[in-house]
Amino acid sequence: MSAIEGEPSHLAPVPSRVAPVPTRRGRPRRAEADEAIVRATMELLHEVGVAGLSMDLLASRAGVGKATIYRRWDSKEAVILHALRTTDAPLPVPDEGTLRRDLEVYLDAVIARYHQGRGSDILPHLIEASCYDGRLRASLDEHNRSRQATIRTLLARGIARGELPADADVDLLVDVLIGPFAYRRLVTGAPVDTDFARRLVDIVLP
């Protein structure tokens, strides 16, 4: 699983992607190769996981030479991150009438997706890789921040309805609502369930 939160990353720049060179000289890159690589990446992530995905395997599964992959991305992790950003559908934005209900429904959806064991090693893997690769770090951060969009939408609605004060510290609220999930999942391994989400919302909406 890659993301703890929601909204897609539509048109965001992908810094760790190798520049496709806007020049029009020479044979253009084959668009099907991009697709095939992304598809093969997602397939293999589900079949053999992040640790079992080697560049040789990926190339042969995508029917592509290794050089074709390295021409497009810097590293295995950049490929994986790109595939994730391309593929990973955002969670729906709930609209239940109250901020409390919206948050509860959304966090439940996060938990549901967060609990699928398959691929739950992808994000930790990318985090680790990004420690050694600034470009990857930037791209991953950008992606993860973009996933806060849904919860920001919910909070903005809450302010509009007067459920939160107009000067509420939205940035901090986002971190408080999502941070504990990431902390439990990545760091302490403590379990996360619906009740946990309820109590968290109680803190934010007293």
Added chain:
Amino acid sequence: MSAIEGEPSHLAPVPSRVAPVPTRRGRPRRAEADEAIVRATMELLHEVGVAGLSMDLLASRAGVGKATIYRRWDSKEAVILHALRTTDAPLPVPDEGTLRRDLEVYLDAVIARYHQGRGSDILPHLIEASCYDGRLRASLDEHNRSRQATIRTLLARGIARGELPADADVDLLVDVLIGPFAYRRLVTGAPVDTDFARRLVDIVLP
């Protein structure tokens, strides 16, 4: 940096450590070897980082055979985690008179340690490795949970002083106070500073 929070893990069980075999047969293990390995591990973590630390390098630096390392630990990551637990000094427990001040002082200390770039890839590396190794996962989780001791002490004092209600949800408060730090550092890359800590405390102590 390895830990986001405080107290040491002195006598805690280390599941991923290979059992030293209580039997008394044969030549006993050399205690200096343990020390040399831990020392070499910490040296290399600072010199070449987690990615540059190979078992061959570690063995030769410690003046030890590789088998001597594997006799004691399951994997490279288990060695690193052990070295960390052995070495990493806990942050002091503040006592400023009020819960608010205690939390502020403590979180400032966490931030100060959290910002040292050197070795800031160790925890992410261990998290990733623990995805593939249950024993490591258990050991790492145990360690990270143990680091919550300081903050729990502070909260307990706060309850005793009446600064928090007697039925306060301590488990959750701990996660709310630390989770956002982990989230920013590991996931979004957003900056963390003293002001951030202040605002966080405001949420918990309205």
Added chain:
Amino acid sequence: MSAIEGEPSHLAPVPSRVAPVPTRRGRPRRAEADEAIVRATMELLHEVGVAGLSMDLLASRAGVGKATIYRRWDSKEAVILHALRTTDAPLPVPDEGTLRRDLEVYLDAVIARYHQGRGSDILPHLIEASCYDGRLRASLDEHNRSRQATIRTLLARGIARGELPADADVDLLVDVLIGPFAYRRLVTGAPVDTDFARRLVDIVLP
């Protein structure tokens, strides 16, 4: 160095050269491209040797697309052989009055050229390549046989002068006069000098 023996191969067929197609349709091939490729080939052979000469490097040095090279020749080795045949000036035909002196002068010239280290790996490389490519083999053989012309001229004059019997086995004499040079250079690595040439002539002209 490419050849152990003499005469040029002016108009000889070059089987491994791709047929330029006598049809006149379409844009004609650019003659400067041929020249540029041959020139770049010789430059690179001197600069980086046969092993360092890659088709990408050659194309970029010649300012030409790789397809332009492959349109003209089958393989890298065919290019090299062509460049050699085009460039390599034949040794002069001596005329000292006696067969013995002629042979001595000629063989000394062969030795002088044979000792230049630069490019001395070209012939071995072509020989090896010709093991896997019949067209190249034919072209190389033809070239190398053509280099016997000078020595055949000398022997013919010797027969005319009565220095050799009219029924002398010229084919064999050629091989005996040149073979030991090739053998030492390619196979045993034994040194070759003027004295060696003298003694060889003594065998042929008792």
Added chain:
Amino acid sequence: MSAIEGEPSHLAPVPSRVAPVPTRRGRPRRAEADEAIVRATMELLHEVGVAGLSMDLLASRAGVGKATIYRRWDSKEAVILHALRTTDAPLPVPDEGTLRRDLEVYLDAVIARYHQGRGSDILPHLIEASCYDGRLRASLDEHNRSRQATIRTLLARGIARGELPADADVDLLVDVLIGPFAYRRLVTGAPVDTDFARRLVDIVLP
């Protein structure tokens, strides 16, 4: 086929072999690995030829890691040369009563072995490789020179019998008897047969 001439190279040094380090520390090299590698090399040379023999294929056929090969030899060619020297049986030393008959019988045997197409690209390949690797060059030269032993034995016997003058130039005679074979095979591609051998002997024994 690797050699144009005869005697084995019993105890000759093999400079291109990586030094096995006379030190007695650590686990000794597995002798079966050496055997398996040599056996697999010869098998593959017959099955796929020199060009089809890759290090990965060789390692997997020998049931050995690539590092185990590179620990012992510098390059693919050094392995091949070693396998050849280890395996290639020398031609028998004829004893027909006269030097002329001995030479004829021996050269016929050389021709017979020389004509087997299988593996006839090995020597050219090694020659080429030795242009880029001094150690290999030395080893190959040493090997090829050692193969002159048989013919030297025959010539020595001829001198003892008075068939050759006592001061005959043996070094040169060896080159004259073998050189033309190498020259035709490697350079001009001209055919070599029994008649050619007969005429060659006529030159040496007038």
Added chain:
DNA sequence: AGTTAAGCGAGACGGTACGTCGTGTCTTGTG
């Protein structure tokens, strides 16, 4: 004048092999 066929520089493509590295295990001789 328009059409057609081929050449052209650039560079992407699928493959294959390279030689190196790291892991965790195994095997010596020596305590």
Added chain:
DNA sequence: CACAAGACACGACGTACCGTCTCGCTTAACT
């Protein structure tokens, strides 16, 4: 038994070539 040394099987890495294949353009010769 433990130990230092180091060999071992495995398998991934990222690079370098090869020879082919598009692109968007010339550049003629044939309509």
